[in-house]
Amino acid sequence: MATAVDNTSWLRDEIAGLKEQGLFNSIRTIESPMDGWVEIEGKRVLNFCANNYLGLANHPAIKEAAKQAIDQYGVGPGAVRSIAGTMTLHDQLEERLARFKKVEATITMQSGFTANLAVIPALVGRGDTIFSDGLNHASIIDGCRLSRATVVRYEHNDLDDLRQKIKETDITGRAIIISDGVFSMDGDLADLPGLYEIARENGFLMMVDDAHGEGVLGEGGRGIVDHFGLHGKVDVEVGTMSKAFGVVGGVIAGSQTIIDWLRQRARPFLFSSAMTIPDVAACLQAIDMLEESTELVDRLWSNGEFFQHGLKEMGFDTGHTETPIIPVMLGEAKLAREFSKRLFEEGVFAMAIAYPTVARGAARIRVMNTAAHTQDDLKMGLEAFKRVGEALEVI
Ligand SMILES: Cc1ncc(COP(=O)(O)O)c(C=O)c1O
Known part of the structure; x- marks a missing residue:
């Protein structure tokens, strides 16, 4: 019998290296619903980690919609839509989202993530060119790689650099500019009007990833295109x-033409099953709620502004955010992890974000405000930041 070969010792070395540098990410287990407060290790803690901006993840109306849809349609979509057929609910969601x-x-x-993997390779391929913001999300980067197009990275949100890179690039096929709308680690906005202008001047396609703008920016959360009034552009x-x-x-x-093309060519649509029934029904309910009232979006913004103001007053560096995402800049990964650990001891769950999610030396605590937080929650959070900031001599 052959002796077992240890072919993963290199991985153990890599993991040990990550731990040594304070870069090993330990994931917390949440024992309660995702909400403004969550239970972790039997302890109730204020939750500043979730992207649950409007507090809908555990909202009674959303849960009810999902339950009713399960009773009516079951749970799974059966297979990919192009083979098993599409369900009424999926069509409804796409129509409602379009409106x-x-x-x-x-x-x-x-x-x-799959949306980016789907759309980029469907629009550009070998011989084409993608101009991509230097801080674009990993799913855009992977979508670009899958496309096999030439990727030209321009400096983050730097239109002069983009213009220069366009000048220097030999563009033979199609070209597209791709940018995050809200940059998720810093909370700043893409200069979408400027990017659009450059795309228009050059006859390029323009694509924005609005993951953190959906339900956050624009009228009633319609997103970054609405925020800048760029509909149809x-x-x-x-x-x-x-x-x-x-x-x-x-x-x-997008346009009917682009969406028709994606139904023919987007690989995650053609080769992976659709969203589940309760997910689709819950999303339909979320649209109903967003169309009915701007209350949750308004509360999200006022909470974000209150918290950022409080942190700044204490002397924290909150970067250059323009949204309810608040990065508390700390620098070294070890300091950020220690900060997060101490916040947790104070009853606040706010994760440290370090390399490779952000650049080395740019570690931070990222505070995600939500509409699920009350003023008292925010005051308690600020007090915890003050105690930990002082103890670690950050402020
Ligand atoms: C800009 C951006 N695009 C895409 C995604 C992926 O979204 P999802 O979690 O739905 O896959 C994220 C989430 O982190 C994001 O921040």
Whole structure:
């Protein structure tokens, strides 16, 4: 009998290295519903980690919609839609999303990540060029790689650099500019009007990933295109229902032509099953709620502004956020992890974010405000930041 070969010792070394550098990410287990407060290790803690911007993940109306849909339609979609057929609910969601986003058509995917993997290779390929913001999300980077197009990265949100890179690039086929709408680690916004102008001048396609703008920016949470009044100008909007909608799922919004093409060519649509029934029903309910009232979106913003103001007053560096995402810049990964650990001891769950999610030396605590937080919650959170900040001599 052959002796077993230890072919993963290199992985153990890698993991040990990560631990040594304070870069090993330990994932907390949540023992309660996802909400403004959660239970971890039997302890109730204030939750500043979730992208559950509007507090819909555990909202009674959303849960009820999912339950009713299960009773009527079951749970799973059966197979990929192009083979097993599409269900009424999926069609309804795409129509409602199109109306909500004020576009001709949409197509849903299993997640925002898959939406990027779906749309980018369907629009550009070998011989084409992608101009991609230097801080774009991993799913855009992977979508670009899958496409086999030439990827030209421009400096984050730097339109002069983009113009320069365009000048220097030999563009033979199609070209597209792709940017995150809200940059998830810093909370800043893409200069979408400027990007659109450059795309228009050059005859390029323009695509924005609005994962953190959906349900957050624009009138009643209609997203970054609405925020800047660019309806009909941005060719492709990618979105997610995993954040503000409180559910899971991805969406691509644009012209009927683009969406028709994606139904023929988007590989995650053709080769992976659709969103589940309760997810779709929950998303439909979320749209109802967003269309009925802006109350949750308004509360999210006032909470974010209150918390950021409080942190700044204490002397924390909150970067250059323009949204309810608040990065508390700390620098070294070890300090950020220690900060997060001490916050947890104070009853606040706020994760440290370090390399490779952000650049080395740019570790931070990222505070995600939500509409599920009360003023008292926020005051308690600020007091915890003050105690830990002082103890670690950050402020
Ligand atoms: C900009 C951006 N795009 C896409 C995604 C992926 O979304 P989902 O969680 O729905 O896959 C995220 C989530 O982290 C994101 O921040």
